[in-house]
Amino acid sequence: MENPTTTGQVPSLNMPYRTFWEKTRRFQVALLFLLPSLILFSVFVFYPLFRTIYLSFFLTNQKGLPTVFVGFDNFIQLFQSADFLQSVKATFLFILYTVPASVVISLFLALLANEKLKGIHFFRTIFASSLGVSVAAASVTWLFIFNPTMGVLNRIISLFGIQEINWLADPHWALLAVSMTTIWLNLGFSFLIIFGGLQNIDQSLYESSSIDGAGYFYQLRRITIPMLSPTLFFIMTVSLINAFQTFGQIDLLTGGGPGQTTNLMVYAIYKDAFVNFNFGKASAEVVILFLLILIVTLLQFKFVEKKVHYQ
């Protein structure tokens, strides 16, 4: 089947000259769409970030203005400070406790809520309800739940004959307790997002696989999870970043204690910036936190997003 009927001369491919303006048209259009975001980000995110990076090389006075340039001293001091390293450790532990659990539990909830049952709407609303409660209100409520003597939690475990636990004041438990609160707080939102993702999966895939005889868990593993992967990826990334930045719960529940076990990085930053008014140090902490999140997120994008299936 060689030698098709096309034997014509190669026409002179006179590509008309396209100006730079024309060549970058798509970029320009994109820029138009991105412009509002870019402007706002520049003013409210990038500018503060650069300011922060700048400040991290200085000592700041009590008004927060840079006075003495110290180069990387702030960073060096941080890395030599047991407190700071502890807060890094606490942060990672906290992430470990909260992120996988939130995602798994909300996935479970979403799957439950995806069942076609009468009155399921009601349950869906309940499952999402923690989204409607502010961090402050939730923390206060949990403070009472964790109350060592009257708290519901201890009452329940004492039913099982377990010794009362001093949830928030015991260094072994405090981080777990804060994590529990955080998971609860996250659930509403993660649930909502994952549920939305679930509902978006083309029904015919389930039809097809149910004809093949795939059971619930097989479908879950082989269809739901892969098809849900963009959503899961999103929620994982966001939860991760949010976990890195947890503040409100800590402030209200433990204040970073006991023994700094819950002194997460953002809380430390807050204290350094708002209470100690040590902007240089706080800025250095922010920069480190930023880099940490950046690295973790980059890894996420690099390794996890590969597994994500987009349409």
Place this chain on the structure above:
Amino acid sequence: MSEVELLNVSKLYGNKQPYIIKNLDVNIESGEFFVIVGPSGCGKSTLLRMIAGLENISEGVLRIGGEMANHWSPSQRDISMVFQNYALYPHLNVRENIVFGLRVKKISPEEREKRLLEACEMLNLTAYLNRKPRELSGGQRQRVALARAIVSQSPICLMDEPLSNLDAKLRAHMRGEIRKIQRQFGTTMIYVTHDQVEAMTMGDRMMILNQGKIQQIGRPIDIYNHPANTFVASFIGSPQMNMCEAYYDGNSQEIRINKDLKLTMTLPKLKTSTYIIGLRPEYIHIPQPNNPNQTIVQVEINHVELLGNDTLFSFQINDQQWIAKWNGQWLFEPGDKISIALDADELCVFDKDTRQLVHSSTRQDHDELQKGVLA
């Protein structure tokens, strides 16, 4: 045992909407190749989806292998299905898509691989095993869907226009292959198609649906020869059967199509009245000298289509466009006046009101000739 019985099955989507399927009653035998045809939107896919358990049955009973199956889950029914829109898993590559069901059924890896390769060979898919569906052409996707059903070797197989996006050559090939596989495994096949050739050649029986109601069930060739009503007559056969009203005079035994065109025919059972007559395009003949059965009439061609092996041309009879199909390539031009020959024996006659068949063409096979060519 994998027969499929539908007893008075009906379907509506939502309460206020009309019936999509109405009182459907049919018994598809185990190992039968059952073809469903009908105009677009008549409920074919819906019917398959009900049999597969993907759509609940609003009324009536579905029996599979003799057991009431209305509430069986799709997987309990042990069915394979080719979806009209393929329903491929976008996140799996071709290989994984095809063996998906086999994994579920815990078929051994060797067996899986064997069936996979066989099916891909048959469907020319071997080169695409590692592609994702979105990197495939329309026909390739359809073939993957087909492969998926083929490898499953389920006792019941539902196919919804499985070859619609394939080219004629591959389609001819696939027709044979599907039939072969179906015979080999004794599959009960329920097959929806829009293709006349598939409908005529593949099925043991064929069912014609219109607006959710059965028009006729039977062997394809019987339906072709004895269409139960004008709908079936015009739906089966391509180009469609030519029809027009005609007056039958029982006394003179004449069918009067118009004042110039009268055919003599004996229809003892019919009383004098106006009927609808039908004549298939291939029964409009080239006039042959000295053939007493033929009535010759002059018509003006208004449209010609050269199909290569056949030529279709149309002309006006009463207020109807009739189409004739002649073998070979005829270089007519619109406006040409030609003589054609009609044979009263080849007419179908339908009641004008009920549109039911009252008399069917008596000349279908070439018995005499056949003797001549048979060795």
Place this chain on the structure above:
Amino acid sequence: MSEVELLNVSKLYGNKQPYIIKNLDVNIESGEFFVIVGPSGCGKSTLLRMIAGLENISEGVLRIGGEMANHWSPSQRDISMVFQNYALYPHLNVRENIVFGLRVKKISPEEREKRLLEACEMLNLTAYLNRKPRELSGGQRQRVALARAIVSQSPICLMDEPLSNLDAKLRAHMRGEIRKIQRQFGTTMIYVTHDQVEAMTMGDRMMILNQGKIQQIGRPIDIYNHPANTFVASFIGSPQMNMCEAYYDGNSQEIRINKDLKLTMTLPKLKTSTYIIGLRPEYIHIPQPNNPNQTIVQVEINHVELLGNDTLFSFQINDQQWIAKWNGQWLFEPGDKISIALDADELCVFDKDTRQLVHSSTRQDHDELQKGVLA
């Protein structure tokens, strides 16, 4: 002016992958109905998508209306398109889907409504105007996609298997309508199809693609009669052309298919050698007494298909399955031995190595007869 020129166009997806389209060079004239056929996966959709501007052109030049259009945006090209998978807007109902493009073009509401109703009338969609796509059957969706292209009245229209999910009757109707509209508006139509009848009857010209390369371009009937190579020969015409190797002896002027089957034919230009011969199924004849041109041979039938108006049966010639197509219904059984007649004039001959046509059948039209029937 809406001609479409492709100059040496090539396409590859990603750098490491093979060419999907290779050096395609064709000039589609303004107002022409241009049909593209080819096996599944040969690059038809890709080609349309390149013309539409949905896929960038890897190499070569696309000209629309004489101007270089490689970098025009789809909307600049003023093209309408029917997508193979419909691409309906899920959130809009049928009506909104159809007039979507008209709104964009700021067509007046009255005009919009007029075109909408016309198109829906033509496509039997009027009852579904308020449905969302997911409430439609496969064929109905396809019709909506078609309606969308029709109402746009763009000077260039691309259709990718637009009738594949319609039944034969509706399809026949649509063929005529599409052709009519195309003539009416002088649309430049580029039409992908797998349907032989569409390919043969709709196009002014037809292009056969295989693996991204042009095999032949020409009037459909010319291609049918003079297929440029074995690929085209077997691809166009259904059932496909029968082929096998045969030895031509220039001295005895004999084509030897096997030791029992020899046809005498004069092929002055050919030298003695082995060729591939091709014979269309409809050129396998019922033996007629006293026809000197015919060579009669006995064959054993191994498969029969009754199409209603025609009968296909196959038999073995050398190591090939040949198919014959005879008019009417022949009640053969596999195993029957029958006599068939071949006519050397009707053979196509292809070079064995290049597979190019070296001699085409000389008997295509019924000139003599035609004279007889013409009034």
Place this chain on the structure above:
Amino acid sequence: MMAIKRGSLYVVLILIALLLFFPIIYAFLVSFMSTKEVLMGHLIPKSFSLTNYIDAFQALPLLHSLINSMLVSIITTIGQIIVCSLAAYAFVFIEFRGRQFLFFLFVSTMMIPWEASIIPNFVTVQKLGWINHYAALTIPFFATAFGTFLLRQHFKTIPKELHEASRMAGLGHLSFFLKVVMPVSKTSLVTLGIYCFLTTWNSYLWPLLVTTDERSRTAQIGLRQLHAQENVTQWGVVMAGVVIVAIPTLLVLFLGQKHLQKGLMDGAVK
């Protein structure tokens, strides 16, 4: 079989719902308790008296701050949906050089803790003269990486044929965005809307900083004013405030959910 499965599903659902909803019920119950009852660790209030609610309303101009919160949340939500969907659109539907990089730059902004930028931003707002203006409460939150990311993930699931068909129909980017992408993504927009509304509603530190005046203050600040620093907290009143402030958000959640369900039904792509 089916009945058993269904029954056990309901049991699981109810148990989980109770578990998840408990803190909210608890907060609601506390809002009827006297401080004493709260501190005594009671679960159920002795009586459902409304004194705490009356106190909460008396102590603060809650009504006015609720209206402010409502306005600020609505404006922020609308602004954020517009700005973020525009950006997400560019990332999904326009192929331009540096897209990956720019997107990552966007996502990276999520990594900067808000607490860290709050002071510089306060200075900026101060310089812009936005103190005590809605602008300060809303505009900085119009662009969020989170919203952009969320919508980008959803836009990516829109079949590309829809884009193609629209381009053929002659739609420019803007009209494709408005007429196809937005309606098809209703569910995500509602999700983002709910989220944005709630976070705005619940934000405290920023509104506190950029407003000084009661006229422009939001409900969370009011709420905080129920919560004394050096005294024993009057939990009943605080919780009454929490409940009052949470009712609109729960309402938004509830209505949004309903809308979401509907959107999922008819927005379903394919």
Place this chain on the structure above:
Amino acid sequence: DDNRIQIVFWHSMAGPPLEALNKIVNDFNQSQDEIYVKPEYQGSYEESLAKFRRVGGTDNAPNIYQAQDIGSKYMIESGDIVPVQQLMDEEHYNMNQLERNIRNYYTVNGKLYSMPFNSSTPVVLYNADAFKKAGLDPNKPPETYSQFREAAKKLTQANKGMKGFSFLNYPWFFEELLAVQGGEYINQNNGRTGLATKATFNSQKGLNIFKWLREMQKDGTLANYGTSGDNESSGFLTQKVGMFMSSSASMAEMFKNAPFKVGVAYIPRPDNIERQGVVIGGASLWLSKGKSAKEEKAAFAFMKYMASPKSQADWHIHTGYFPINPGAYKEPIIIKNYKKTPQFKVAVNQFHDTKSTYATRGPMMTLMPQSRVIMSRAIDDLYQGKNLQQSLDTAADHVNEAIAQMNLANKK
């Protein structure tokens, strides 16, 4: 009213104190028609100070600013304020009508910088009923460490589920327990005669406190509520704790809510050390610099009003904060109230018994807030059983480092 001078007053009062404050402000606004005071809540002391640091000296600064005690040093040095002494001198305001011990706190180098407003001291609250049950005299609460330890033991033994004592992780209490012994928190006479350069709380006196707590911890009589004052209060009310250190400002709520009789005691001292008294806590009012003289005067007029016996009497009764003007004690409303709940008096007496030394005037240091963060960790260490001296030394080191760094940063 447009022609009234508007005085913006930033405060951090919330809850019941907010109501009381609003009432005073309203009364003031209605009492005359030249000045209009507009109170504006600015969040917690920390949040408020963070904001003031930014706006101090600009047009956005308020006329009157309420700063927490430990923020005083910053305020003095900020350059954004006018010492109230200046206006007092101009207007010949009789400073002596203000409580001396409170004044002392806000006086540096002989100059009163701010107008005291809400002041509180620590007290020990105890469950008098439980005392009885444990065979202790509810009218003679313990005074010294050993007495406390003893009492705690008895309470723990006699009352099921009750711990004798609780010490919240709130470093203010530590500062107070140090001051009561005459211990100074930082050098330079608690930072009052010069810039402090070193922490001195890790002295023997500091160690005394920790040792005492550690002993009780070992006895199993010390409850740990972490940093949650609310949990501690509820522990007390549900009789899980017999005694605890509390701010005088929350006494009233306790009296109201406890289902038992609540007693008030002086905060404990080591057995062998004489009681010096307590440091004043709370906050005071500052005048912004850069406002017109007219506004300054108006603002000061309001301050004077706030300091009047009548206002202070109202304030005291409704909030539990001490009257900064002793004249208030003669107001009938207070007299009546004290009759009903004589326990209030204990706190007042403890406060009045205070000897004015550098220790009891309280530490004056910009880094006080930070030092509290640091001390809080030391207290955590204590609860976790770490070496006491080491914990204190580490904390001191941290404070010293911070001081050094701050001094470096502020040199310019």
